[in-house]
Amino acid sequence: xxxxxxxxxxxxxxxxxxxxxxxxxxxxxxxxxxxxxxxxxxxxxxxxxxxxxxxxxxxxxxxxxxxxxxxxxxxxxxxxxxxxxxxxxxxxxxxxxxxxxxxxxxxxxxxxxxxxxxxxxxxxxxxxxxxxxxxxxxxxxxxxxxxxxxxxxxxxxxxxxxxxxxxxxxxxxxxxxxxxxxxxxxxxxxxxxxxxxxxxxxxx
Numbered sequence: 001x002x003x004x005x006x007x008x009x010x011x012x013x014x015x016x017x018x019x020x021x022x023x024x025x026x027x028x029x030x031x032x033x034x035x036x037x038x039x040x041x042x043x044x045x046x047x048x049x050x051x052x053x054x055x056x057x058x059x060x061x062x063x064x065x066x067x068x069x070x071x072x073x074x075x076x077x078x079x080x081x082x083x084x085x086x087x088x089x090x091x092x093x094x095x096x097x098x099x100x101x102x103x104x105x106x107x108x109x110x111x112x113x114x115x116x117x118x119x120x121x122x123x124x125x126x127x128x129x130x131x132x133x134x135x136x137x138x139x140x141x142x143x144x145x146x147x148x149x150x151x152x153x154x155x156x157x158x159x160x161x162x163x164x165x166x167x168x169x170x171x172x173x174x175x176x177x178x179x180x181x182x183x184x185x186x187x188x189x190x191x192x193x194x195x196x197x198x199x200x201x202x203x204x
Contacts, residue, residue, distance in 0.1 A: 038157055038166065041144055045117050045133065046106040053121045053131050061085025061121075061129045072139025077121070078130045085129060090116075101130040110165050113137045141166055 056063050061077045063086045076087025080102050083089065092098040100107035101118040104127055109116050114134055121129035135143075144166065157166040 035157065038144065042108050042117075046108070046119060049117055049131060049133055050106060050119045053119060056086075056121050056129060056131060058121075058123050058128065063087075063131070070139065072136035074134045076132050076134070078132065080127060080129065087132075088134075090132065090134070098130055098132070101132075102127055110137075115140055115165065137166070 052063075052066075055066060056077055061079060063075065063077055067075050074088060076090065077085040078090065078092075078098065079085050082092045082098075090098070094111050095109050095116045095118070097107035097109035097116045097118040100109075101120045104120050106119040107117075109118075113136060115137060117133040117135075118130050119132075120127040121131050
């Protein structure tokens with residue numbers, strides 16, 4: 001009886017380990033797919049914004065009101081000295097994306113509950129303005145409609161420092177719950193398997 005009991009415990013532990021590895025593999029693959037999808041969406045946003053730079057008046061930085069008004073979304077043009085040419089003035093110090101755009105690099109960054117897309121506006125070979133599109137996080141979450149396992153799971157996109165960028169639709173989980181220490185080992189396993197800098201970690 002004792003031998004049978006030991007064998008059963010051993011088999012249960014082995015099955016548990018195999019199941020954990022299979023689930024981790026599956027979640028890693030799913031997370032990688034979600035992260036790539038979001039990356040493509042972000043690239044599309046930057047591409048469309050870059051195309052819109054042709055509509056910026058290079059003399060004064062003004063932009064015709066061509067964009068459809070959307071709740072939680074705003075546009076603006078900033079001069080490279082940090083003053084606003086069009087739209088709301090945003091502080092360069094709050095958004096690293098502005099500094100990247102001034103250097104000629106389209107960029108995405110997050111500050112609190114806002115996500116900024118910023119692209120350079122050139123005058124000849126030099127950057128003269130930065131065109132930006134600013135989303136409230138809820139607005140971009142709604143637009144991207146991130147769904148995890150048919151709505152039965154939770155999905156978060158985080159940066160390398162663990163800051164939550166996006167959540168799945170109708171997410172009930174709080175970001176601080178997702179990032180708490182007890183989940184750290186599982187998230188690291190998924191990130192290691194994905195082998196990318198920014199990961200979407202999903203769980204059910």
